[in-house]
Amino acid sequence: MSVSVFSAAKHLAERSGYSLSNLKMQKILYLAHMFYMGENEGKPLISDRFEAWDYGPVNPELYHELKIYGAEPVGNIFRQYPDLPEGEERSAIDVVCDTLRNVSAGKLVAATHQRDGAWEKHYLQGIKGRVIPNEDILQEYRERFGGNG
Numbered sequence: 001m002s003v004s005v006f007s008a009a010k011h012l013a014e015r016s017g018y019s020l021s022n023l024k025m026q027k028i029l030y031l032a033h034m035f036y037m038g039e040n041e042g043k044p045l046i047s048d049r050f051e052a053w054d055y056g057p058v059n060p061e062l063y064h065e066l067k068i069y070g071a072e073p074v075g076n077i078f079r080q081y082p083d084l085p086e087g088e089e090r091s092a093i094d095v096v097c098d099t100l101r102n103v104s105a106g107k108l109v110a111a112t113h114q115r116d117g118a119w120e121k122h123y124l125q126g127i128k129g130r131v132i133p134n135e136d137i138l139q140e141y142r143e144r145f146g147g148n149g
Contacts, residue, residue: 007081008029010084021072053123114144116143
């Protein structure tokens with residue numbers, strides 16, 4: 001069962017002690033989505049789409065909800081969204097959060113801008129609305145990490 005980007009972001013914010021900016025949250029959620037699909041036979045973690053924006057993969061609805069924070073850490077803005085239930089989806093977010101939350105925003109952007117990767121295949125400078133298909137995200141995982149998801 002995939003989860004909403006808002007429930008995933010709520011859990012990520014809580015797990016990180018509300019220390020992540022919008023940009024870092026976007027990249028960590030995208031990478032968690034990629035790894036989850038790669039390790040779970042292509043099953044998506046996030047039910048919502050990611051688009052190819054200038055600074056990498058972005059979920060536009062989450063971006064617009066969080067943009068009021070600018071580059072500052074996102075506060076507890078998620079009260080109205082359901083908690084992420086215990087399970088493999090939550091565990092996947094925990095692992096990626098714990099691994100990446102202290103990585104710089106610049107390094108996270110670079111990690112999502114891989115040559116011939118899913119983001120690059122759909123990115124056009126200055127153009128928003130170009131969806132990154134899950135099939136391409138999974139393909140990037142396979143090429144980068146050798147999984148057969």
